[in-house]
Amino acid sequence: xxxxxxxxxxxxxxxxxxxxxxxxxxxxxxxxxxxxxxxxxxxxxxxxxxxxxxxxxxxxxxxxxxxxxxxxxxxxxxxxxxxxxxxxxxxxxxxxxxxxxxxxxxxxxxxxxxxxxxxxxxxxxxxxxxxxxxxxxxxxxxxxxxxxxxxxxxxxxxxxxxxxxxxxxxxxxxxxxxxxxxxxxxxxxxxxxxxxxxxxxxxxxxxxxxxxxxxxxxxxxxxxxxxxxxxxxxxxxxxxxxxxxxxxxxxxxxxxxxxxxxxxxxxxxxxxxxxxxxxxxxxxxxxxxxxxxxxxxxxxxxxxxxxxxxxxxxxxxxxxxxxxxxxxxxxxxxxxxxxxxxxxxxxxxxxxxxxxxxxxxxxxxxxxxxxxxxxxxxxxxxxxxxxxxxxxxxxxxxxx
Amino acid sequence: xxxxxxxxxxxxxxxxxxxxxxxxxxxxxxxxxxxxxxxxxxxxxxxxxxxxxxxxxxxxxxxxxxxxxxxxxxxxxxxxxxxxxxxxxxxxxxxxxxxxxxxxxxxxxxxxxxxxxxxxxxxxxxxxxxxxxxxxxxxxxxxxxxxxxxxxxxxxxxxxxxxxxxxxxxxxxxxxxxxxxxxxxxxxxxxxxxxxxxxxxxxxxxxxxxxxxxxxxxxxxxxxxxxxxxxxxxxxxxxxxxxxxxxxxxxxxxxxxxxxxxxxxxxxxxxxxxxxxxxxxxxxxxxxxxxxxxxxxxxxxxxxxxxxxxxxxxxxxxxxxxxxxxxxxxxxxxxxxxxxxxxxxxxxxxxxxxxxxxxxxxxxxxxxxxxxxxxxxxxxxxxxxxxxxxxxxxxxxxxxxxxxxxxxxxxxxxxxxxxxxxxxxxxxxxxxxxxxxxxxxxxxxx
Numbered sequence: 001x002x003x004x005x006x007x008x009x010x011x012x013x014x015x016x017x018x019x020x021x022x023x024x025x026x027x028x029x030x031x032x033x034x035x036x037x038x039x040x041x042x043x044x045x046x047x048x049x050x051x052x053x054x055x056x057x058x059x060x061x062x063x064x065x066x067x068x069x070x071x072x073x074x075x076x077x078x079x080x081x082x083x084x085x086x087x088x089x090x091x092x093x094x095x096x097x098x099x100x101x102x103x104x105x106x107x108x109x110x111x112x113x114x115x116x117x118x119x120x121x122x123x124x125x126x127x128x129x130x131x132x133x134x135x136x137x138x139x140x141x142x143x144x145x146x147x148x149x150x151x152x153x154x155x156x157x158x159x160x161x162x163x164x165x166x167x168x169x170x171x172x173x174x175x176x177x178x179x180x181x182x183x184x185x186x187x188x189x190x191x192x193x194x195x196x197x198x199x200x201x202x203x204x205x206x207x208x209x210x211x212x213x214x215x216x217x218x219x220x221x222x223x224x225x226x227x228x229x230x231x232x233x234x235x236x237x238x239x240x241x242x243x244x245x246x247x248x249x250x251x252x253x254x255x256x257x258x259x260x261x262x263x264x265x266x267x268x269x270x271x272x273x274x275x276x277x278x279x280x281x282x283x284x285x286x287x288x289x290x291x292x293x294x295x296x297x298x299x300x301x302x303x304x305x306x307x308x309x310x311x312x313x314x315x316x317x318x319x320x321x322x323x324x325x326x327x328x329x330x331x332x333x334x335x336x337x338x339x340x341x342x343x344x345x346x347x348x349x350x351x352x353x354x355x356x357x358x359x360x361x362x363x364x365x366x367x368x369x370x371x372x373x374x375x376x377x378x379x380x381x382x383x384x385x386x387x388x389x390x391x392x393x394x395x396x397x398x399x400x
Numbered sequence: 401x402x403x404x405x406x407x408x409x410x411x412x413x414x415x416x417x418x419x420x421x422x423x424x425x426x427x428x429x430x431x432x433x434x435x436x437x438x439x440x441x442x443x444x445x446x447x448x449x450x451x452x453x454x455x456x457x458x459x460x461x462x463x464x465x466x467x468x469x470x471x472x473x474x475x476x477x478x479x480x481x482x483x484x485x486x487x488x489x490x491x492x493x494x495x496x497x498x499x500x501x502x503x504x505x506x507x508x509x510x511x512x513x514x515x516x517x518x519x520x521x522x523x524x525x526x527x528x529x530x531x532x533x534x535x536x537x538x539x540x541x542x543x544x545x546x547x548x549x550x551x552x553x554x555x556x557x558x559x560x561x562x563x564x565x566x567x568x569x570x571x572x573x574x575x576x577x578x579x580x581x582x583x584x585x586x587x588x589x590x591x592x593x594x595x596x597x598x599x600x601x602x603x604x605x606x607x608x609x610x611x612x613x614x615x616x617x618x619x620x621x622x623x624x625x626x627x628x629x630x631x632x633x634x635x636x637x638x639x640x641x642x643x644x645x646x647x648x649x650x651x652x653x654x655x656x657x658x659x660x661x662x663x664x665x666x667x668x669x670x671x672x673x674x675x676x677x678x679x680x681x682x683x684x685x686x687x688x689x690x691x692x693x694x695x696x697x698x699x700x701x702x703x704x705x706x707x708x709x710x711x712x713x714x715x716x717x718x719x720x721x722x723x724x725x726x727x728x729x730x731x732x733x734x735x736x737x738x739x740x741x742x743x744x745x746x747x748x749x750x751x752x753x754x755x756x757x758x759x760x761x762x763x764x765x766x767x768x769x770x771x772x773x774x775x776x777x778x779x780x781x782x783x784x785x786x787x788x789x790x791x792x793x794x795x796x797x798x799x800x801x802x803x804x805x806x807x808x809x810x811x812x813x814x815x816x817x818x819x820x821x822x823x824x825x826x827x828x829x830x831x832x833x834x835x836x837x838x839x840x841x842x843x844x845x846x
Contacts (some may be wrong), residue, residue: 046515142604142633155535155605155634156560157509159542163836178547185546187521198521268510272517274539276509301411315518318449327458350449350504 008218010097011169011301015214018209023197025374030194035329037320040312043187043200047271049310050203050210051264055208056291056303057217058260063251063289064298065226067233068118071285072133075113076106076258078140078280080265082151084277085158088177093160093273095177095184095205099266106262107255109136112321114254118247121236133285140277157276177270180203184270202271210304213260218300220256229253294363296370305371310356317352420741427624433548433845434524434761441496441761443468443748444503444519446540447554450658451507453532455695456740460530460554461502461731463741467748470728471498482777483749487756489639494755501525505646507532516540520547526761526800527552527751532740533745534558534607537714542569548845550763552747553739557659557691559610561813562709562791564833567762568842571770571785573750573792574743575823577611580690580710581618583796588708592653592686599643601666603658604631612657627651632658639666643673652680655688663689664699671703681715685721689741692799694738697811704801704811711797713742714814722779736809746778750785764842782820788827790839796823 004012018025040046059073083105084098091097117128145154146397152158160166174183184202220226228249230238238300239246269275278284287310295306329337347355366371416734431802436442445464448790459844460695472476473490492498501523503515512531528544529552531537537556544551545567553572554559562572588596598619602612608631616626627649632642643666646654654675658666670676670687678685715726715736724743729737729839737745758765771787780794799812829837 039522042518042522044521048514085483138633142631144607147609153606155509155607156538156565157535161564162838162840209824272513272543274509274513274542276535276539284837315514317516318515319501323500323502349502350454352504355448386828 002215004218005222008222012218015301015304016211019050019211022049022207023199023203027195027197031196033195034324037324039400040316040317041197043198043203045117045269045311045315046200046203047206047267048315049308050206051271052288052291053204053266053304054210054213054267054309055261055264055288056307057213058257058264058297059288059300060292060303061217061229061260061308062257063219063292064303065221065229065233066253066384067249067291068121068250068254069126070117070129070254070257071282071289072129072136073257073261073288074129074282075133075136075278076110076134076261077265077268078275078277079106079109080262081138081269081275081279082158082265083262084161084266084269085273088160088166088269088273089158089164090167092166093114093175094168095179095266095270098177098269099209099221099263102262102266104257104262104324107259108256110255110262111251114251114258116256118250130140130282130285133280134282137277137280137282139246140280144350148270151219152275152277156276157274159274175275177202205270206267209263212396213263214304221300224250225249239286243370289359294360294370296372299370299372302370302372309371313356317348317355320348346379421689431844431846432524432764433698434520436496436524436526436761437486439496439536440499441493442519442523442525443498443500443751444523444528445527445529446503446505446512446516446532447535447744448507448518448532449502449504453507453767456532456555456693456738457505457530457611459695459738459741460532460744462504463737464500464529465730465746467501467745468734469732471748471752475732476724476728478750479721479725479745481617482724483753484776485753485757487753488749491513493752494759494761498752505531505536505540507536509535511645512536512540513543513709516543517547520544520549524721525549529744529747529751530554531556533708534561535605537561537572538565541565545569545840545843548763548843550766551752554672554744554747558607559614559831560606560790560833562747563831564837565830566789566791566833566837566839568790568839569752570765571747571790573747575710575712575794575796576791577607577614577645577690578825579796579823580611581614581616582823582825583798583816584615584690584708584710585618586624586689586818586822587798588619588653588688589622590623591708593683595687596624596653596683597627597646597651597681598653598655599627599646599649600629600655601628601633601639601646601770602656603662604633607659608657612655614706615655615657615688617831618708622728624653632662634662636662637665639669642666643669643675646670646675647673647678650681652683653686653688655690657690659691659694661699663696664716667700667703667707689718689829692812693740694809694811697801698808705803708815709799709812711739711799711812713739714797714799715742715809716813716814717779717797719777719779719781721777725779742779749778750775763844767842781817784820786827788839789837791822791827793820795820 023041027039029035036252039228080102083102087098087101113132140152144151186201188199190197232246291306292303296302325341426607435592447460469475470480501519505512516528527550531554537553539607541551551570558579600612656666665761675685689709694713726736756765756768758769773785776782783794796818797814798816800815802813805811
């Protein structure tokens with residue numbers, strides 16, 4: 001289907017179904033129960049899942065296929081956001097032009113940065129990209145936000161003010177990013193018994209974008225171009241010795257990857273019309289590396305899983321406080337309750353980094369292929385069990 | 401199960417409603433966002449728990465928990481007893497029990513907004529409060545305006561919060577850079593004379609600029625000269641390279657427009673260079689830190705002795721409100737509260753009282769109740785919530801690092817309480833966005 005082989009088609013369909021049903025699937029616990037704390041089915045977090053999914057898919061095209069570890073990808077994320085918000089400020093809240101500009105501008109910067117950085121490989125490439133990203137961060141944070149020439153609004157973040165130009169904005173249109181009048185902020189709330197599900201326009205818009213991005217990534221992975229990138233990863237020197245110039249391929253991969261990041265940055269501005277400089281900081285660049293490695297480098301679905309995993313921890317675990325813990329353990333005797341709360345305390349709330357760090361170490365040590373490898377191991381174990389079961393059945397039958 | 405209605409027709413209707421109404425949370429059947437139901441009301445406490453301002457965030461969180469306890473009738477009632485408005489009776493807010501959710505802003509605008517959004521969308525928070533830096537406060541304030549909930553700012557000192565970035569749904573009790581300048585300048589002129597030459601080192605971002613501008617203006621008005629203003633990157637940890645040029649610049653006062661860890665490092669560097677033992681232009685060389693906090697002063701240790709700055713509140717104040725607050729905070733946590741804790745506690749009380757007086761949780765009713773509200777007994781003397789920009793006007797404290805501290809909390813002493821009249825400014829002041837800045841109109845959300 002759609003030019004995909006059977007295995008890819010089923011993977012693609014799984015992704016499509018999961019993203020469409022996410023508002024239901026991510027809200028498994030009724031809203032009044034204590035477990036509702038773990039529900040992730042609210043618009044903001046679901047939007048983050050798919051947007052950072054796109055970011056990680058794009059990063060994986062570079063890192064997973066060619067093995068070039070860019071440590072400055074967040075620069076393109078930030079550039080995408082700034083471009084989108086400038087479209088809001090100058091022209092219209094319609095998201096399509098904003099996204100188009102976000103992709104074009106980030107692609108342009110990717111050409112510049114890629115052209116220079118790709119002259120080196122390995123750690124030198126990583127350092128070069130990191131340097132460029134930190135430069136962009138510094139520019140956005142202070143240099144380009146001085147009162148005389150305010151392009152980024154510095155620390156406060158670029159946002160839309162009531163007295164901005166907004167040439168094509170009309171009274172009848174929402175004061176929020178919209179798609180031809182359909183406000184990205186609208187949410188349809190569906191109550192079903194104790195559950196409440198939220199279907200949000202911006203989420204579905206981003207989800208469609210992610211599905212498209214995912215489809216494009218599959219095609220790219222399976223194309224001759226993708227094969228060339230893999231060749232770069234396995235042995236670039238040998239490739240060069242065969243008389244092939246690998247640099248244009250590398251640059252193309254870098255630019256595509258940068259445009260993915262730009263799209264993700266633009267989508268962040270679609271869900272929330274604000275662009276802040278900290279989106280470009282090296283921690284943000286590091287985060288996408290973590291996402292990709294955690295999910296499974298070089299696999300199709302891995303980066304999406306990794307993005308979801310990290311964003312889930314950042315948003316759910318950081319919000320558990322001692323009060324909540326006491327509610328959970330309230331059935332225990334007082335001393336034991338306090339003891340358990342004291343034990344769990346360092347791992348929740350402000351300690352979410354610690355929990356994430358431990359999980360990351362466990363994954364890297366025991367599942368070097370990331371969450372995808374974990375899934376494959378479980379699958380294999382289940383297969384083996386079933387085969388053994390069948391064999392046992394067969395033995396039983398023959399014994400009878 | 402009677403609420404399921406996912407027929408094609410109702411979906412179309414919902415779609416049409418989404419098309420027609422340009423609000424953030426369209427499609428819900430409420431008159432405003434997160435109308436509390438079921439006998440409890442949820443407040444969202446959004447503070448930095450990690451990152452450079454984590455200390456301040458932790459103290460803010462303590463204050464919030466104390467405020468919730470007092471609102472629900474627990475503890476000794478703290479400042480509820482001294483507050484001039486008497487609508488708070490320990491029965492929660494409007495008879496609803498107060499519950500809260502917490503989040504980590506990480507001192508980043510994006511993370512702060514994500515955390516605030518999850519409080520609004522998932523936990524049904526009716527009011528968001530917190531922030532320990534101006535960028536997160538401004539970012540979250542904008543979000544609350546869009547979503548239709550009230551934002552009660554915590555520690556944020558930039559002029560912009562109630563200046564060019566002011567919002568109808570946002571309120572600030574804390575003072576700002578302009579007020580620091582207006583309060584500090586006369587004291588400085590009095591102690592150091594009116595013919596001083598000042599050299600500014602300024603953290604290179606919004607807050608630093610607005611504060612530098614404020615201090616420079618106020619001191620120049622009294623005859624000082626600003627020799628130079630050097631912007632330092634926020635991430636700097638070593639300021640020696642910036643201090644050395646000060647020595648030969650002809651300046652005799654160094655103003656450090658730094659906060660948090662930056663201030664601790666730059667002040668330590670300056671003292672290590674022996675600036676304070678020098679003489680320039682025939683006068684003693686002096687250092688000024690316009691925005692002081694006790695937590696910061698503790699970090700800088702010995703170096704703060706004798707150095708002037710300004711602060712919003714200090715635990716040693718002798719009025720009844722401050723004493724009551726220090727007592728209940730100290731009883732619960734074993735040490736005195738910081739100014740960040742104070743402003744957060746007060747903001748929570750002010751919100752609860754405004755809801756009670758308005759008789760409704762509707763953000764627009766709350767805005768109306770807070771605008772132009774005059775109150776007393778919350779530690780700063782008579783205070784006004786100005787309707788034009790939602791900024792509190794009250795006395796400002798000028799403090800000095802103590803020469804002989806008696807404990808690790810007793811680091812600052814109050815030199816002067818600058819009366820409110822001296823720090824007031826018109827709401828269309830050029831440093832606050834000029835005549836263009838506007839609150840917009842209040843947004844009740846759905």
